[in-house]
Amino acid sequence: MDELKLLTYLVVGATFVLYIGIAVWARASTTGEFYIAGKGVHPIANGMATGADWMSAASFISMAGLIAFLGYGGSVYLMGWTGGYVLLAMLLAPYLRKYGKFTVPEFIGDRYYSQAARTVAVICLIFISFTYVAGQMRGVGIVFSRFLEVDLLTGLIIGMSVVFVYAVLGGMKGITYTQVAQYCVLISAYIIPAVFISFQITGNPIPQLGLGGTVVEPVAEGSTYLFAQLNAIVTDLGFNEYTLGGKSTIDIFAITAALMVGTAGLPHVIVRFFTVPSVKDARSSAGWALLFIALLYTVAPAVGAMARYNLTTTAWPGGVATADGAMSIEDRPEWMQRWEATGLIKYEDKNNDGRIQYYNDASDAGKALAAQHGWQGNELTVDRDILVLANPEIAGLPNWVIALVAAGGIAAALSTAAGLLLVISSSISHDLMKSMLTPDMSEKAELMTGRIAAAVAILIAGYLGYNPPGFVAQVVAFAFGLAASSLFPAIIMGIFSKTVNREGAIAGMLAGLIFTMGYILYFKGIFITPMAENIPANWLFGISPEGIGFVGMLLNFAIAFGVSKVTAPPPVRIQELIESIRSPRGAGAATHH
């Protein structure tokens, strides 16, 4: 066994022992502890746990790679996935904490005095959460099979067993403290390589500052700022300028809005704010969560831009876009050869000159270059998802850093999967079994049902991870769109309006849900063949399926208010419930008159 493999086993194994140890220490014995950790989690710990819960395999592994290739267009993820926390802190968290129950559907069912509303909410929740969890299990399996060199099925079974132990035993309490540990692992795994790389390229160890700084060894003429250099070399090769957008302004606007609102409507994020001791702590907890998330999200643009810079200059050691500047095949770096084995990086010497020309052969500038130098097309393809994982190797960092990155990727995927599984199991045991099917169930029986539901959910998730429906990447848009257009407006109106009633809320949720689902199916055809080509000319108002949840949300609001106007207003006890939710103290002054 080589040193890297041994180190990876050691580091990943040590983190597993840590997670399971924490879960055994924090075993849940009541439903309160199982669903919401007994409401006793300190805001800082809760903030870290929320961070780990939120930052999934996608944030850890894929986001920086997306930014590297999209440049400015990648901003939608950065703003969308952080701005939602402002909405959470100000519009949702304090009120839902004051309301003080276990699940999101429970709030919707009580506020709109309707089992039907609660059932609609449960359906939305289960769909959103399963979509997400399937992607996480896939991520766990891939990291396992790549770094530990076991096959995908073995990797998945190991990952599922670990999640099973701490989610099913520990419930929310076990998950929360495990996630604190997972946050620490994933954030160090992300930042340590970024610091080294920033220092190598710009001489500044702080990635956020290095990104705005100058490069140590300029490769292009003119300004030595990193962005100026990067813009110069990528445009020389026929790519879009890095700091300009590729998408239309309205689409960037709508996608950002859908991601922000979707974030604030995701049940596994909202439920986090049920676990803190007080309303005051719910407010600050959202701030701590965003602080811990921002540590990764402000570093990601640096990781992306520097990876793009590194990749481009590595491919053109003799001068970017020059006749003999391209890397020769026998001189390719060792990391590139290692990753070729995975098939995620490929070269093909189309013009048989012994060199690998990397450029954009679809653009006019690229075609002109090819005509001038006799190139026969782009010869290097790089999968976006490998950038973060390959980063430490590209920068020539020691093996323990590479092992840490593997452990970080696994931590990111496991923590998110566990949070989602718990939301699914509490919805099934609490919102479906306890409230609708067997209302006289004892607490012990409910706890057992919750554990069984979590176990079944893990098996289904594992199955989805092993046999991913061909559309895992596409359904991400689905999950955000549904959260934005169904759950978020229903909760907001439940708190901020006293006039929206049962009929309005149900009509609004269904309208938002059906519209958003219909639009995505129309263009992406998840279970059916797409009915129209997914191109800007066909889109409603020029908004892509990724951003349509924003329109669905507006529709939900409009229909809910409209229907509420022409139907009976909510009963007096609901008005009192709203008054009580709005005031932090106990039963609240307004309800005692």
Add this chain to the structure above:
Amino acid sequence: MLDKTAAAYWRANLKTVAICMVIWFVVSYGFGILLADALNAFSLGGYPLGFWFAQQGSIYVFLILIAFYAWRMNAIDREFDVHEE
């Protein structure tokens, strides 16, 4: 009397939220998206300014906003005597 206090508390709350939401909108959708091209004429170190707001600045402002909101709301809670014991 008690109802009036509750109403005044709610108005103070909504005002704080509204101020924060306006800033939230302006830095992200305004500076980061709608006005990004215009702001890119200026720069902050090596960052074009609109790009900086989209990939760095808006996140920092979000953090400051939540901190301000939490601090301000705790003060309002005490002022109207609705804070938790």
